[in-house]
Amino acid sequence: MKKKINLFLVSFFTFLSLSSQNITGNQFIEDLDFLTSEMRKIVPDFQVHVNQDDFKLKINQLKEKANALTNSQVVLGFQELLCMMNDEGIKINPFQDLIDSSILPIKTYWFQDGIYVCDAAENYRDIIGEKLLSINGTNIETLFQQMIPVLPGDNKYSKRYSFLLYAQIPAWLEFAGLNNGENYVVLKVASGKEYKVSFEPVEDYIKLNRQLPNYQNFMFNNTKHPDENYWMEYLKEKKILFIQFLQIRNDKSEVSFKKFIKKINSNLNNLDVEKIVIDTRYGGGGNGFKLKPLTDLFKKNKEVNKKGKLFVLTSRRTGGTLLELTSLLELNTKAIIIGEPTGEGPNTVGDTKSIELPNSGIKVSLTKKFWPTSWSFDTRKALIPDISVDFLFNYYKQKKDPWLDEVFRYTKTTEQMPLEDDIKKSIIGTYKVQGRKVTIKEIEDRVFISMQRKMKDFFEFEAELFYKEEGLLSTSIKDVFLSYKKDQKGDVNPITLNWKGTKVNFKK
Secondary structure, three states: OOOOHHHHHHHHOOOOOOOOOOOOHHHHHHHHHHHHHHHHHHOOOHHHHOOHHHHHHHHHHHHHOHHHOOHHHHHHHHHHHHHOOOOOOOEEOOOOOOOOOEEOOEEEEEEOOEEEEEEEOHHHHHHOOOEEEEEOOEEHHHHHHHHHHHOOOOOHHHHHHHHHHHOOOHHHHHHOOOOOOOOEEEEEEOOOOEEEEEOEEHHHHHOOOOOOOOOOEEOOOOEEOOOOOEEEEEEOOOOEEEEEEOOEOOOOOOOOHHHHHHHHHHHHHHOOOOEEEEEOOOOOOEOHHHHHHHHHHHHHOOOOOOOOOEEEEEOOOOOHHHHHHHHHHHHHOOOEEEEOOOOOOOEEEEEEEEEEOOOOOOEEEEEEEEEEOOOOOOOOOOOOOOEEOOOOHHHHHOOOOHHHHHHHHOOOOOOOEOOOHHHHHHHOEEEEEOOEEEEEEEEOOEEEEEEOOOOOOOOOEEEEEEEEEOOEEEEOOOOEEEEEEEOOOOOEEEEEEEEOOEEEEOEO
């Protein structure tokens, strides 16, 4: 669904200079009509994905200006329309035949304390480590707000990530009113210095490095895992099994994903493991149908599926199939999520299809498949971690991983109250919620509420029930509760499922 930016650039972008031929107004309108027609056919739930009145208004505004648009404005006009969908997979390749395909040769990251330069081309090495305050006199935060309409992303967290790329491209800076017509920008940094940085070929950008904590390199064992979709390391001193996923698809090595799951199981049985860490911070794509054996492994293992044993690391880049993995672990295990809010919500649209507009030749990515991991009424745009992490620039410089620091210092919290026998006895049974069968059952003196997935659907959950207060049961899923009433006989009757703030009927 989503690729790492460097691979995305190398695989899909064409690096050509400014075209000498402008698109005519009629050609632009024809392309606009073609694009909107394709969006309606390809994007799932298009009618509810975007406010239709606002969408039509934007189309009419673009058509009214058609004859006055430059090539860059044509591309950004399409991009603004696409970004109304608030879907990271629906976007225009930022490097097109039609416009200037250069970029500032620096690589940055938006830390908790600001945007810092992590790497730069040879001519600009002295800017590495500087905190950016403004571009061409415009404050960074102000610039971000101005560029939001043309930044792809499902939520504000993923848009902050994509901003780091797009804020370095001439056409996007022109949209924000910052392009002064020169082949450079002036960057002001916190030290008080100003740097004149020229736009360079995108190949110079691709060579740059921004090594985030434990990305393909486990610093504690000093082991490297380049170009691996998944890998695992054991931290003997801490008795931690660390597992990183970048994509859920078979690796180029001889270890298939199926074999990798067996290897995880073997390590759980043969190593002294006190904590398991699942790292989803840096990936996105893959095949979601491969997830169930993995999530079942953690769910069914009694020694793993308990509070304080399993941890999931998330970031603003957690999306696609790794978002599905994170969501399913949240719903089916007692995993503790540590990090940043994710780049997508639990009901995500993915699997992209590329189309080319007939006149301009502009390449557009559209998402084509809906992959839910929650109820249809669940409109959350992100998964919020149980424990938040502030990633500061100094941590990056010192090669510290604050996510793992939180795992190291986590101690088990007080257990929730088990159900009393009278509640336990009368609540067990089969119910209906939103047309789906939900079961409450007893397993070894504990009570669980569960729902099985449907064919070609990832959404399933299994959670332990606990007593919270009279009339209310909590679950092992954060912010999910079950309310009940007692009848005259004293039997307990569940009446409402409160799922992440939304209440739905719970019927026998």
